[in-house]
Amino acid sequence: MRASKLFFPTLREIPGEAELISHRLLLRAGYIRRLTSGVYTYLPLMWRVLRKIEQIVREEMDAAGAQEILMPVVQPGDLWQKSGRWEDYGKELLRFEDRRGFPSVLGPTHEEVIAALAAGEIHSYRQLPMNLYQTATKFRDEIRPRFGLLRGREFIMKDAYSLDADEAGLDASYQQMADAYHRVFARMEIPVRMVESDTGLMGGNVAHEFTLLVETDAGENTVLYCDRCDYAANLEVAHSREQDSPPPPSPEAPHAIKQVATPDMRTIEEVSDFLAVPRERLVKTLLYRAGDRVVAALVRGDHELNETKLKKAAGGAVEMADAETVQRVTGAPVGFAGPVGLAGANQDVRPTIVADNAVRGMANFVTGANAADAHLTGVNPHRDFQVDVWADIRDTQPGETCPQCDGKLLAASGIELGNIFKLGTKYSEGLGARFTDAEGNERPIVMGSYGIGITRTAQAAIEKFHDDNGMIWPLPIAPFQVLVLIMNAADETQRRVAEDLYARLQERGVETLLDDRDERAGAKFKDADLIGVPIQVVVGRLAPRGKVEVRRRGQPERHEESADAAIERVTALIKGADGGSG
């Protein structure tokens, strides 16, 4: 490809709409343009990258025995009513009516469609297992699109669905996909971690995310990972040895309970400082609504409540109680809630008390007094209040011990590039996807679902691999492998050497971009660095001596050598990348 014919509108100035470095570079380097909020056009360079990523994913999915299909963008609403997600998915599910008034949706994912397909076509255990996948554009009407392609409304995703006869089959399919995912990211040279995660809206019970850990603020997930072994978990579900083996009751002799004035002291910090009591000797009481019930969640003062865990302990969705509810339940304004006497405060709203396991090992602690401007000291569980549910409901903290080995847990923020879910039978039951097993019994198909964000992966790679001058693509997913720069397009000798080099690289199957534009050298170098093609071959003042210069984008070394040697070097670099991890 010749740069003179390639549409890649680079920008010298930073577009105002972008915050994240990867988003800015995508715009500046002419890879994408925004059409409307969260919706982008992929320009030629971007499309080449996306196709490379897609192809690697395709090859690994095929190798894992999955079959490629393509499913509709528009889905009938009744499919979603049957799975229950018509209600559960919320406003992210873009709904509309067709001309006849039938409710329809723009597909944000395809579990329903697969289950419906299976319901019609899979009838016997002899047809199982099966794994179907597609790479397609999805639409989720995000509350707040941001970070360019990292959280767009429209995006390209590979989604695969396994269909199995039983749980053991699902386990095998799941493992196959996990293995395939490791190969996919290794081939792309993107260092992801496989992270335990919550199943969220998808249903099911086991899920992992493939997450790229980043130093920038692009990460939307917090990941806790072991510094020694391969344990890694999303903060939502992470746990430590400290949490797994809760402390025994404190041996401390109980003090008398005492009410103390704490005027206007509402936060843990304020109360702790005011009473000169360390934070870990306080217990905070957070009130949540769970349907028409109220849940009081108790965690140690220096711990953070984990809503995902609370949801499980409380047996249903929870949301933070509003100020009125707090007032009604505790009889006090926000900031003074406590477990003591909560039951008696107002019998009709007696909350369920869910306490974190760590509270079990505490004695003589401080809590809110359920009265304005007052706290209690010398509070003890059992003697002063009853706990309905003991559970792990707090965030794991960095520095705690790995649950699998003796390592320490570290925290990092991460970008989720892929996920795998054991779905079970939620969708097959809802949509009637049943088969007859060897014994003649009718059973629901056991499903798994496996996604890789194609567009998201592309941007995440930039977030991970760039410098002040621009992108630095890993070779396997770069839009071009080599960029040949003609320093002075008016110079006959340079032209001849570069054209020759270009032709010979093309012959060898090297994906080459020739910058033959009538631009100044400086502008070409800037654009070259910006678009991030990983190997640069500069044809300039050494051309009369038959020499060119080979550089690796992002590395300072420059190899001045003959065109023949350059071609050898380039070929070797590309081979090395192919063989290294593929």
Next chain:
RNA sequence: CGGGGCGUAGCGCAGUUUGGUCAGCGCGCAUGUUUUGGGAACAUGAGGCCGCGAGUUCGAAUCUCGCCGCCCCGACCA
């Protein structure tokens, strides 16, 4: 949805407080000359319903009201 901000040439912005002298700057674009290894210099030129709609006024980019779009923070989520 709550909070904050923005909308003026393809891009980045000034001008709005105090209505008139206001259609401006830089980059980019076009043409010419000189240049040619890290976003060249000079000259000439094109390019605007100042987001849209009402209103106030002799007069609106500027004041008022409504609407639309976009960005940031939060709740939500992959």
